[in-house]
Amino acid sequence: GNSVTQMEGPVTLSEEAFLTINCTYTATGYPSLFWYVQYPGEGLQLLLKATKADDKGSNKGFEATYRKETTSFHLEKGSVQVSDSAVYFCALSDHSGYALNFGKGTSLLVTP
Amino acid sequence: EPEVTQTPSHQVTQMGQEVILRCVPISNHLYFYWYRQILGQKVEFLVSFYNNEISEKSEIFDDQFSVERPDGSNFTLKIRSTKLEDSAMYFCASRIDPNYGYTFGSGTRLTVV
Numbered sequence: 001g002n003s004v005t006q007m008e009g010p011v012t013l014s015e016e017a018f019l020t021i022n023c024t025y026t027a028t029g030y031p032s033l034f035w036y037v038q039y040p041g042e043g044l045q046l047l048l049k050a051t052k053a054d055d056k057g058s059n060k061g062f063e064a065t066y067r068k069e070t071t072s073f074h075l076e077k078g079s080v081q082v083s084d085s086a087v088y089f090c091a092l093s094d095h096s097g098y099a100l101n102f103g104k105g106t107s108l109l110v111t112p
Numbered sequence: 113e114p115e116v117t118q119t120p121s122h123q124v125t126q127m128g129q130e131v132i133l134r135c136v137p138i139s140n141h142l143y144f145y146w147y148r149q150i151l152g153q154k155v156e157f158l159v160s161f162y163n164n165e166i167s168e169k170s171e172i173f174d175d176q177f178s179v180e181r182p183d184g185s186n187f188t189l190k191i192r193s194t195k196l197e198d199s200a201m202y203f204c205a206s207r208i209d210p211n212y213g214y215t216f217g218s219g220t221r222l223t224v225v
Contacts, residue, residue, distance in 0.1 A: 004154075036216075043116065044155075044203060044216035089155060098210045099168060100147070102155035 002027045006090050006103035013080055013110050021075040021106045023064075023090035031092040033057075033066050033073040034100070038087045047075075047088070080110045114138040118204050118217035125194055125224055133189045133220045135204030144187045145205040145214065146179065148172075155203065161187065194224045 007022040025033065035047040035057070048057030053068035062077045073090060090103040117136040125131045137144050146158040159169040161179055178190045187206075191198055201221050205214040 041218065043118075043218040044205075044214075046213045049213070091155075099145075099157040099160060099170070100155075100214070101157070102147075104152075104154050105149075 002031065002092055002094055002101045004090050004092055004101055004103040006088075006106050008104075008106070009087075010107040010109055013108070015082055015110055015112055016079045017110075019075070019077040019080045019084075019108070021088055021090075021108070023073045023075065023103060025071050025073065025090075025092050027071075027092055027094060029094055030068075031094045033064070034091040034093070035062070035064055035073070035075050036089040036091060036102075038089065038105070040086070044089065080108070082110045082112055084108060085110045114215070116204055116206055116215050116217035118202075118220050120220060121218070122221045123223070125222070127196055127224055128193050131191050131194055131222065133191075133202050133204075133222065135187045135189070135217055136185050137187055137204065137206030138208075138215055139185070141206035141208050141215070143167075143207050143210060144179075144181070146189045147203040147205065147216075148200040149203070149219075150197075150200040158189070191222075194222075196224050198222060199224045 003026045032051045034049045036044045037047045048059040050057040050066035056065045064075045087105045087107045089105045091100045119134045144161040149155045157170050159173045160167045176192050180188050201219045203219045204217040
């Protein structure tokens, strides 16, 4: 079945540091891939997505590239801010079911 | 910006009791979902609902669970006889079409004691 594996958190970075959160997946066919973010006390918000191999999703300085050869969708940001502190979830959706398969989430804390 | 609203934000219930979690999806959305996250574990799909019926459900969504859209605005998840292992954060989500992204609510934390 489909599954998503994310790196374990929490991740603590200083402001302006480079961020990578690893995500790998297992799926049949060609799923769509997503990153969701949850800020404290809020719901899950779509951060970015990619629907086919080699697509790059980007939003708010975050980027992730759909790599079919390595079955990965790592999240990166060149310079994090304190306001980026949140929990980040990698997810996939195959086109038959539309339900999302989530990873466990990675908590990010950015300190001034 | 339109929101999905969930109430209550936190509910404590005794084991064996019935609980109803409430959600108000975005008004023009047609597809509705419940997900849950047990502490420290993955966010898991429970059920999807479209056109007044369940369109897909996971193995977790057994006979103890039911969903309902009792009027034009609410979407509820009922757990008939809660167990300790039902303690989790429950997320409601909606979208206008399967090709569009989900909008999630902020969740209801259910604690079964």
